[in-house]
Amino acid sequence: MDTTRQTNDQDLVRTLVAQIFDRVMAVQHLQQPIDLTSSPFKEPALKKRKKGSKNKATHKSNNIYLEEYGCGVHVERIRGQDVVWELPRQKPRGVIMFAHGCHHAAGDLWPPSPQCQTCLGLPEERRLRIAALHRRLALIGISSLDRVGKRCWAELRKDGGRNVANILREWIERQGLRGVPLYTMGASSGGQLALTLPRHMRVAGVYAQVRGVENTVLQLPKGRMFPPTVFVHMPRDEDNAAIIRGNIETLKNTGTPVLELKIHPRPVTVEFLTERSPLIDETMAEGIVNALKKSGIVAENGSLTEPPRPATEKWAPLVQPVIGDLSLTLDESHVGELVNLAWAKHELVSDEAEAIMTWLQHGGGRELDGIEDARRKAEQEGEVVWNNKKVKDSSGSYTSCQKYK
Numbered sequence: 001m002d003t004t005r006q007t008n009d010q011d012l013v014r015t016l017v018a019q020i021f022d023r024v025m026a027v028q029h030l031q032q033p034i035d036l037t038s039s040p041f042k043e044p045a046l047k048k049r050k051k052g053s054k055n056k057a058t059h060k061s062n063n064i065y066l067e068e069y070g071c072g073v074h075v076e077r078i079r080g081q082d083v084v085w086e087l088p089r090q091k092p093r094g095v096i097m098f099a100h101g102c103h104h105a106a107g108d109l110w111p112p113s114p115q116c117q118t119c120l121g122l123p124e125e126r127r128l129r130i131a132a133l134h135r136r137l138a139l140i141g142i143s144s145l146d147r148v149g150k151r152c153w154a155e156l157r158k159d160g161g162r163n164v165a166n167i168l169r170e171w172i173e174r175q176g177l178r179g180v181p182l183y184t185m186g187a188s189s190g191g192q193l194a195l196t197l198p199r200h201m202r203v204a205g206v207y208a209q210v211r212g213v214e215n216t217v218l219q220l221p222k223g224r225m226f227p228p229t230v231f232v233h234m235p236r237d238e239d240n241a242a243i244i245r246g247n248i249e250t251l252k253n254t255g256t257p258v259l260e261l262k263i264h265p266r267p268v269t270v271e272f273l274t275e276r277s278p279l280i281d282e283t284m285a286e287g288i289v290n291a292l293k294k295s296g297i298v299a300e301n302g303s304l305t306e307p308p309r310p311a312t313e314k315w316a317p318l319v320q321p322v323i324g325d326l327s328l329t330l331d332e333s334h335v336g337e338l339v340n341l342a343w344a345k346h347e348l349v350s351d352e353a354e355a356i357m358t359w360l361q362h363g364g365g366r367e368l369d370g371i372e373d374a375r376r377k378a379e380q381e382g383e384v385v386w387n388n389k390k391v392k393d394s395s396g397s398y399t400s401c402q403k404y405k
Helices: 003-031 125-132 161-173 191-199 236-254 268-275 281-296 312-325 334-343 355-360 369-378
Strands: 074-078 081-086 094-099 139-144 181-189 205-209 230-233 258-261
Touching: 003 230, 081 161, 081 281, 094 161, 094 236, 125 139, 125 268, 125 355, 139 161, 161 191, 181 191, 181 355, 191 205, 205 281, 205 355, 230 236, 230 355, 236 258, 258 355, 258 369, 268 281, 268 334, 281 312, 312 334, 355 369
Parallel strands: 094 139, 094 181, 181 205, 205 230, 230 258
Antiparallel strands: 074 081, 081 139
8 A cells, every 4th residue: 555645544544533532531621510629621720849758759730730720731733733722711811832942832722631741830831821721712733843953943934934824723623712812922922923924814912021122023914013912031131122012112103002021030949949930849849949049050149140041050950850751852851941031131921911911912012101010900800829829710610612603
């Protein structure tokens, strides 16, 4: 048999089996009331150990999140690209697309599970996911075509993001979400994609992190106005900060509402580590901080003394015994991501994520005046939840995971 034909037949069989499985699971799910502590789509949450408990370095990479905010992760391929998505437990108010940075993937937002074995659930990505679901946004992550090299969005140079736009159209139509607002979110190379997509489809708002674009990208065809845009960046990265300042000026000159959030260095403390990662308890965090100080990369006051990424070989051997089976692989590590964030030069960040999404959902500066106003609005709507605390929103508890039509 022709090898190509055989491969296509195998792919077709796998697709049909997956579709049948999804239908069976959907029927079962609709017939049963949802137990918020053990969703059929999720594994139970990991209970954090108390300080001083034994076996402090035996964290596992699954069962790590209190999964009560969404309807479960789904993984598929659309138009040749990997797609990971999740619906909120209540009828979506919009759709938000996430585009990862170089060396990353769409699955970084979700914890590893039988449904997504390659997912990583990295700290800042996880918090972005929770923020989106609290804002009742259907979340879809798309991986770049490049899965073996730097994994950046090289296709921007080829099709300008048109295939991603077509993926979004197809997925939105299939989910019955046509007509709801679409927001684009991305970091670094993915931030450039998020800023480019309004050229190819109607976008209600853009949330771009640590990377700007050429100003010509912001000039939409047929005289259309660019949507409200949030730039989150790190002034320590002077080159990107300069590009973003130019983008902000360009958009403001054309009347587009713009919000800017600057992220500065912060100390590496026990509180910072435990707040950001559910895999790190207080005992482990103390060990990490002490190891980093012993390596010389962190001063007594918690501030980093040099960029942590190029100095990994200096501090990783001291941290690894403390964290047990947790990874220190670059771009796959909870600890690595958090120390990079503390250095604050070029890293994804979840600071003010829910307020930013609220600002976009309310039309940007047309309804809300800055991040403080957006934060108050989010709090008024009862949807600000961090640190695995369960909160009901103004329309009731999270009870419905039906397919919305």
